[in-house]
Amino acid sequence: xxxxxxxxxxxxxxxxxxxxxxxxxxxxxxxxxxxxxxxxxxxxxxxxxxxxxxxxxxxxxxxxxxxxxxxxxxxxxxxxxxxxxxxxxxxxxxxxxxxxxxxxxxxxxxxxxxxxxxxxxxxxxxxxxxxxxxxxxxxxxxxxxxxxxxxxxxxxxxxxxxxxxxxxxxxxxxxxxxxxxxxxxxxxxxxxxxxxxxxxxxxxxxxxxxxxxxxxxxxxxxxxxxxxxxxxxxxxxxxxxxxxxxxxxxxxxxxxxxxxxxxxxxxxxxxxxxxxxxxxxxxxxxxxxxxxx
Amino acid sequence: xxxxxxxxxxxxxxxxxxxxxxxxxxxxxxxxxxxxxxxxxxxxxxxxxxxxxxxxxxxxxxxxxxxxxxxxxxxxxxxxxxxxxxxxxxxxxxxxxxxxxxxxxxxxxxxxxxxxxxxxxxxxxxxxxxxxxxxxxxxxxxxxxxxxxxxxxxxxxxxxxxxxxxxxxxxxxxxxxxxxxxxxxxxxxxxxxxxxxxxxxxxxxxxxxxxxxxxxxxxxxxxxxxxxxxxxxxxxxxxxxxxxxxxxxxxxxxxxxxxxxxxxxxxxxxxxxxxxxxxxxxxxxxxxxxxxxxxxxxxxxxxxxxxxxxxxxxxxxxx
Numbered sequence: 001x002x003x004x005x006x007x008x009x010x011x012x013x014x015x016x017x018x019x020x021x022x023x024x025x026x027x028x029x030x031x032x033x034x035x036x037x038x039x040x041x042x043x044x045x046x047x048x049x050x051x052x053x054x055x056x057x058x059x060x061x062x063x064x065x066x067x068x069x070x071x072x073x074x075x076x077x078x079x080x081x082x083x084x085x086x087x088x089x090x091x092x093x094x095x096x097x098x099x100x101x102x103x104x105x106x107x108x109x110x111x112x113x114x115x116x117x118x119x120x121x122x123x124x125x126x127x128x129x130x131x132x133x134x135x136x137x138x139x140x141x142x143x144x145x146x147x148x149x150x151x152x153x154x155x156x157x158x159x160x161x162x163x164x165x166x167x168x169x170x171x172x173x174x175x176x177x178x179x180x181x182x183x184x185x186x187x188x189x190x191x192x193x194x195x196x197x198x199x200x201x202x203x204x205x206x207x208x209x210x211x212x213x214x215x216x217x218x219x220x221x222x223x224x225x226x227x228x229x230x231x232x233x234x235x236x237x238x239x240x241x242x243x244x245x246x247x248x249x250x251x252x253x254x255x256x257x258x259x260x261x262x263x264x265x266x267x268x269x270x271x272x273x274x275x276x277x278x279x280x281x282x283x284x285x286x287x288x289x290x291x292x293x
Numbered sequence: 294x295x296x297x298x299x300x301x302x303x304x305x306x307x308x309x310x311x312x313x314x315x316x317x318x319x320x321x322x323x324x325x326x327x328x329x330x331x332x333x334x335x336x337x338x339x340x341x342x343x344x345x346x347x348x349x350x351x352x353x354x355x356x357x358x359x360x361x362x363x364x365x366x367x368x369x370x371x372x373x374x375x376x377x378x379x380x381x382x383x384x385x386x387x388x389x390x391x392x393x394x395x396x397x398x399x400x401x402x403x404x405x406x407x408x409x410x411x412x413x414x415x416x417x418x419x420x421x422x423x424x425x426x427x428x429x430x431x432x433x434x435x436x437x438x439x440x441x442x443x444x445x446x447x448x449x450x451x452x453x454x455x456x457x458x459x460x461x462x463x464x465x466x467x468x469x470x471x472x473x474x475x476x477x478x479x480x481x482x483x484x485x486x487x488x489x490x491x492x493x494x495x496x497x498x499x500x501x502x503x504x505x506x507x508x509x510x511x512x513x514x515x516x517x518x519x520x521x522x523x524x525x526x527x528x529x530x531x532x533x534x535x536x537x538x539x540x541x542x543x544x545x546x547x548x549x550x551x552x553x554x555x556x557x558x559x560x561x562x563x564x565x566x567x568x569x570x571x572x573x574x575x576x577x578x579x580x581x582x583x584x585x586x587x588x589x590x591x592x593x594x595x596x597x598x599x600x601x602x603x604x605x606x607x608x609x610x611x612x
Contacts, residue, residue: 046455103338110335140350163342223434225548272432280425288496
């Protein structure tokens, strides 16, 4: 290896390390802050380790600390119903993901494996939705939810995105188009109708892309902020993203309980981090795949 | 849940099997008519969702753009009043400028860094784990991103400002100064989207055959020359897609701004989506908010269309 090549590789590795550090450091900082005493932190803000290690912030975030305990560690009076918000997020993201993936798969099957009049026209019309940014339909959809009396309910949060997702249908259709016809034809010759072929053959063969979509849809919905912000106004259905933002905005700026807030943030991000640990590889590959499609 | 769906479908199949005529051996016209009925059944939820929650709201959005509408009373048709108001609204044009500034910063910086990162990952042959770590920020919400960076960039206690103070003697007011607010928000957006973009671009790089680089090396091309005359042209379709996706995403930025600066200080980071939200839910001026959404939508269409055309034009230049 010549000297410039070695140097080039060195620079490249150096760049990569810096990028990785910037990417990961905030996650470490969440953990470090969440394990610190909020009062003590202001005396030693640049310590790279937790300051006066304590589980207090997590207790405050989960509502397990007594007011005296909270005050002693610099917790503010602001409360966050983390358990409820966590449950709301699970319901919101879970139900929406399940429904949208199932309906998208059914539609994708009809668009890829069945021959029917008007198929390509209907598909083309549905695809136009890919080109319209959500910003344009959010306000009218809010008005619609209000007209239907569904504000502040799971139905109102879930319905608008549950039945139809242009991206999911497109993604699954592309995959199903590539499936071999042989097994399917054998089943048809054996007398299976289109529904049986769908549920017994094509959908089981499409489990992998459906899992990918489930993952991507769940992440997107879990992290969604704007739509829940529009349609919810109290904590009974409010998901985590909103609960966190409200918690920060309702605390006085001067005495913000950063340790408690970071503990709550960690709890909110934890399900995503778990998904990452379990499905990280699949996720990386599927992102690549969505790009090449 | 899934099993019950399968159960009912099995019943449907069994039920139809008893009533339907014996299945034809080959796909004749009869089986196709049967398919049509089933196909419409299968796409019904999607078509319903499209109609009720996409097409209808879109048409309604266009209609509301030309009305005076304060949510509690029915909309009143006002013709082009909202458009006139829009043209005269200094705050709208200001927020449009802020949005454009934000989009340019985050797309140029974001796609630039992602491209370099993807190429470095590719040329160094780094394994999937590293790419996995890169997409960590993609997994967390804009709210969490805004919270953790607000904390890290805090003028007094934030670790970044601790470092800056140690070097330069005074902290940088990242979120609370006019000059820094938008660049800071753009940096946050870049942090959040960089890994995802890099993985997308990386996937594009993997489709380029290695033999091309071997040929380049035999011809004595340097890494940089190969990047410029091999990688970039071959990567163009993926890059165009990444740029378009990022422009569309950045134009609609909301959560990071709403949680960190709320458009401040003094409107310095008032992006369009923030202004629309404020008009609709702060002042309940839904008609005018709809007009602004329509304007934003039309601009996005124009920008996307231009980008596609430019991409196609330059593609035909090189090929």
